[in-house]
Amino acid sequence: NAGVMQNPRHLVRRRGQEARLRCSPMKGHSHVYWYRQLPEEGLKFMVYLQKENIIDESGMPKERFSAEFPKEGPSILRIQQVVRGDSAAYFCASSPISGTGVFAKAKNIQYFGAGTRLSVL
Amino acid sequence: AQSVTQPDIHITVSEGASLELRCNYSYGATPYLFWYVQSPGQGLQLLLKYFSGDTLVQGIKGFEAEFKRSQSSFNLRKPSVHWSDAAEYFCAVLKAAGNKLTFGGGTRVLVKP
Numbered sequence: 001n002a003g004v005m006q007n008p009r010h011l012v013r014r015r016g017q018e019a020r021l022r023c024s025p026m027k028g029h030s031h032v033y034w035y036r037q038l039p040e041e042g043l044k045f046m047v048y049l050q051k052e053n054i055i056d057e058s059g060m061p062k063e064r065f066s067a068e069f070p071k072e073g074p075s076i077l078r079i080q081q082v083v084r085g086d087s088a089a090y091f092c093a094s095s096p097i098s099g100t101g102v103f104a105k106a107k108n109i110q111y112f113g114a115g116t117r118l119s120v121l
Numbered sequence: 122a123q124s125v126t127q128p129d130i131h132i133t134v135s136e137g138a139s140l141e142l143r144c145n146y147s148y149g150a151t152p153y154l155f156w157y158v159q160s161p162g163q164g165l166q167l168l169l170k171y172f173s174g175d176t177l178v179q180g181i182k183g184f185e186a187e188f189k190r191s192q193s194s195f196n197l198r199k200p201s202v203h204w205s206d207a208a209e210y211f212c213a214v215l216k217a218a219g220n221k222l223t224f225g226g227g228t229r230v231l232v233k234p
Binding site: 033042044055095110111112115117 | 163165170223226227
């Protein structure tokens with residue numbers, strides 16, 4: 001069972017360009033989360049998606065950032081008109097199920113990909 | 122709002138010595154608690170988790186953690202560290218009814234020969 005796959009691993013963009021980060025969840029997982037790790041900091045939640053739905057985007061910057069998780073294909077985190085402050089590691093995680101209940105608890109674990117390291121020149 | 126505090130930014134330990142990493146959380150109820158490890162340039166690997174029940178949980182790589190409700194703590198321990206344990210360790214909290222992990226700032230562990 002392949003893990004969470006993120007690509008590219010490294011992405012270099014010039015200021016003003018667009019960055020597209022892709023995340024394929026683990027097989028059988030239908031919940032995807034994006035986190036950002038700024039240099040020398042911990043991870044900060046950005047957005048939580050289920051197939052074709054954004055469930056919680058409370059951590060997303062108001063402008064230039066968007067995310068989707070289509071019915072088919074990977075989840076995409078898109079950053080338009082990148083600026084130097086967007087340079088960070090972006091991690092995707094997936095989980096098979098969320099919510100309450102005895103069995104749901106055991107599965108409410110997020111598995112992380114290796115991340116995409118974005119550098120903005 | 123919930124928060125997670127890891128008081129130690131860096132810890133240096135000799136190989137073979139014991140290790141304890143501190144984690145305190147602020148939340149109205151008992152959340153789900155996790156420890157992840159991140160090796161340089163890598164993603165996060167789950168070491169262990171606490172949902173309920175026995176307050177001493179065992180994880181992978183010889184790690185264990187103890188949940189202390191009275192202290193709102195979930196400290197990570199290992200009796201004897203190996204050079205391969207050099208990494209950054211993150212404590213994280215998940216609200217029982219929520220889905221986003223809240224991470225501490227991390228503790229970077231250096232292992233001396």
